[in-house]
Amino acid sequence: MASAAETAAMRRAIALSAAGLGATSPNPPVGCVLLGPSDQIVGEGYHERKGEAHAEAQALAAAGPLAAGATAVVTLEPCNHQGRTPPCRQALIDAGVRRAVVAVIDPTSRGEGGVAELRRAGVDVETGVLAGEAQIVLGDWLAGFRTRRPVITWPYLITGQGVGELPSGTGEARRLRLNADAVLGPDGTVREAVPGSHGKGILALQDLPPGRSAAEMAAALYDGGVRRLLLGGGYDAAAPFLGAGLVDRVVACLPHGNASSRPAADLPWPLLPPGFVIAGTIKTENFVRVDGRPDALREACAYQRTMPRQVLDPAGRHFYGGRAGCSAPGAQYPAAFAAAMSALMLPWP
């Protein structure tokens, strides 16, 4: 079981990993903390962008000889493949790391990833430590792996005059761009959310000519390396994505200042698109910002009702479905159900 010092260090690694948001794609944002024998931090780091050192390598470089005998606390399973950089599991082994504490298993490893190799080399490995919290940062990358499209956020300004594009100069728009990979304009232009943030030639961004479906555009952006997409424009630009069920989050910015008012125009809806619920609100200088997400709980319950009475989830825990008279222990969660449940945990940038 992970010690109190290790779980505390994992939370620090998760926070460090978030510094890679909007820059690491198509790689995942990962953080790593190295703990010495008396639980002091001897090195830490995060992955900045593809082609540069992974989180573990950054932490090992910071620790130098102090990495020998240390415990590596890392938000994602260390990689086992020779890419642009050497595999991290080998770097950890070579540095003499004694134990590894991992939050999330890399879905691309298929059980043959860094954890298996570390164990083979005699390193004590514990997995699944604060996996849910780690997914607050890694969740979008994992969701993209499942769905082969970016996680899509649509920010908008909603006033008495209608639903329009959130002005790009606002603090909210800047903050959203900082956490995103790319922005799809209403005219099909695609641009890096923060120019240069991913490094030269990492993302393959091409403008998307009109006439393609929202799903085709999303898939093309994923293939170009985009894992977090912002939709630019107002209601008309977002409508095809909303209609296709491809909007994962909305950020509604409602100007405040008038304590008594009568909205003038016909709004498409009072605040959030149909099927969306409020996930959070915060007051900023100019707006009440409302984060909305699809009502995943409702979707999850709808799936649940179609399921056999008793199934096991991939971790082997029992789960009770809703279909009477049917028992199928050993059946697996339907992928759609798992996606709906994990959507409940998706973070907002």
Ligand SMILES: [Zn+2]
């Ligand atoms: Zn690595």
